[in-house]
Amino acid sequence: MDTAAPKGPRRAALAFIFVTVLIDIMAFGLIIPVLPHLVESFLHGDIAAAARWYTGFASVFMAMQFVFTPVQGTLSDRFGRRPVILLSNLGLGLDFAMMALVNSLPLLFIGRVISGITSASFSTANAYLADITPPEKRAQAFGMIGMAFGLGFIIAPFVGGHLGAIDVRLPFWAAVGMCLANFVYGYFVLPESLPPEKRTKRFDWSHANPIGSLMLLRRYPQVLGLAGVLFLMAFAHMVYPTTFVLYADYRFGWGSDMAGNTLALVGLLAAIVQGALIKRIVGRLGERRALLCGMAFGALGFALYALAPTGYWFWAMMPVASLWGVATPAAQAMLTHAVDPREQGRLQGAIASLSSIAGILGALVFPSILVAVADSGRHDAIAGATFWTASIVVAIGGLLAWRVSSHLPVITTRAPAAATIEPAVVSEADELRVQPVQRAD
Template sequence: MSKPAGRAALTFIFVSIVLDIVAFGIVIPVLPKLVESFVNNDSATAARWVGLFGTTWALMQFLCAPILGALSDRYGRRPVLLISIAGLGLDYIFMALAPTLGWLFVGRIISGMTASGFATASAYIADVTEPENRAAAFGIVGAAWGFGFIVGPALGGVLGASDPRLPFWVAGGLALLNALYGLFILPESLPPERRAGFTWARANPIGALQFLRAHRELLPLAGTSFLYNLGHTVYPSVFVLWAGYVLQWGAKEVGFALAIVGVANVVVQGGVVRPLVRRLGARKALAIGATAGTIGFALYGLTDVAWLFWVAVVVYAPAGVFNPSLMGVMSARVGPSGQGRLQGATSSLMGIAGMIGPALFTLVFAWSISDGAALHLPGLAFLIAAALFALAGMLGLRATRETSY
């Protein structure tokens, strides 16, 4: 792909991810509230259900991301991306119509399957960028996530204040429009001569993880990715319930808070990753991200007033350089025909973390606010996440000792 075509493709991926994350972010402030409405507004019970929803969603990611990654290595990125985006849009409409908690649960299962296409978007990025530029390119993807989270949660909070189902309808419409946009705009990034054969032995989650085993230089980096993603699941798992319990915030306040967090993420990943990695290298950038994440999550865990929450947001913001730096290093150690499998494997790790994290953090949160808790500390889940970030940072620094960029 020529450089102008590559830039155009990156622009589409940025726009596509923004639209998908807007759709995804719209439902964040209202999904726990919708679950609460099915369980008589019992926060502890709702937390357990939200944990089950999150674990199941991640299980679908674990099972489906390697399949989609391997399919994209065989048939190209474009068809896999478009089918995933369209499926996600139809699923939001399904959840908007869900009459019971059981039907909503089915919707989350389908959502986990279709959202696995994000791994293909990362492989697309790797196709059209040089190894030394991939950390910056993945930073652009992170900025797209952040920008989507600026608009999505704020819009979801406003829409959900009047009707908790309305954000699902809007999310479905945005995702379907995105699929239609890609149908006419998105070029293929993986030419036929660079494609790999498809086998179920390689596409299943265990096969995907064996890909990491076959590339032993990736194993410690994969462990770093796992710890990072496990800690990061604390946010989607308990933030809405925690903010309602500790800060007494409703859907609108939570939506705007998440939007501000998204602004900080865009500033860091869109404007800081590239110059920081260029000036200091991926290893030092990773260390900065791990330190900020550790301290930021610790402050979240100790927060009991709004002003301290905003301090935590600022301190945590530089954590946004961690994952792009890590993904850049991992991607540079794999050849062109293996990028889809790499992204599928890392998505499987994310899925495993996502299966453990929601159950872990929601149960910790439910226990920490229960009447029989030995320690009444609603922010305990965030303190555990801080410890996981610290471990990820130490392992990442050890694994990148010989990295020259």
């Protein structure tokens, strides 16, 4: 599975990884509307108890991500991106099959542990993009991956919600088919993005463990602050997977089908922003201003969600909140400019580890807030406390982004030869150079 494909056009390679991520996220999206209800079904409809159990589910998932994303990132730096992505897809499909068959919460919990391990390849996909894309186009490329997420969430939660209305386990079997199809697609079509001469010489456990991967950020002080911004964004984003379905059930009386429809609308808006608008926004504002604007809209959008008294008002606020999607591609692009090409896998693993820590904290904080709201029986603006919390966190992240982003390296059209960073697959990369950055060895 490690056969490197010949170098080809950047767009073809980007299309391969786009489809791979799209299929992968669709498999996840299928079960989002039904997993909380499956947990709830084991607890005789007790929403507060389901939220407590789901806290454990989300926490262990993110803990596994924290441990295994740097392992996969370092493995991909050593052996290439392709085998890591393929093995992850295969393992994830087998795990969904297990979750479709279990008949108790402890076994479902074990399945969630395995999901956290096998789904840790998204950081490798991001490293793949950094391999094949010149620096000035990386924000757009990461936006395309955001579009893949959006498209996946347009179709998958909608389908998953309606399949779940037929049988709560049916979406899991659909996810099995998607993951195994992704494995077959990647095996025959996905080319390798990191040629042998650009790989690290050996696999180093000191780099693969989560603490070692985070030490990479200390070697590049310029990116440490922006990594903190990504941490805060990841924490705020956990309000969706940890509480949205149960929150919508509590405040709006929605079932899995309505929750699926809403997540599909979220995905549609994300696809529009990250697929169609990111290039124009970054082109007009630049990466830094695009990041700051995205953070501002995110903070505002979460606040409006908290205030929404009905489900339809919640829908009306979605276009504002969706503009938050500009921030992540801009931030990721700015980070990749500052790191050596041989360490892109480690960088993405380190960022994913930070996101996992944020996920663990978010999985503890947001459901606990929802439990308190449900126990209080309130249905006014205070009931939106989870979204108020997310809004405050994003606002803090915006202030941090404003402070640190001015110190990050900027893209120029010319630079000394020693500062050249050339993507592994892109033929036009000779035209692009990056200003050198200071590395604290």
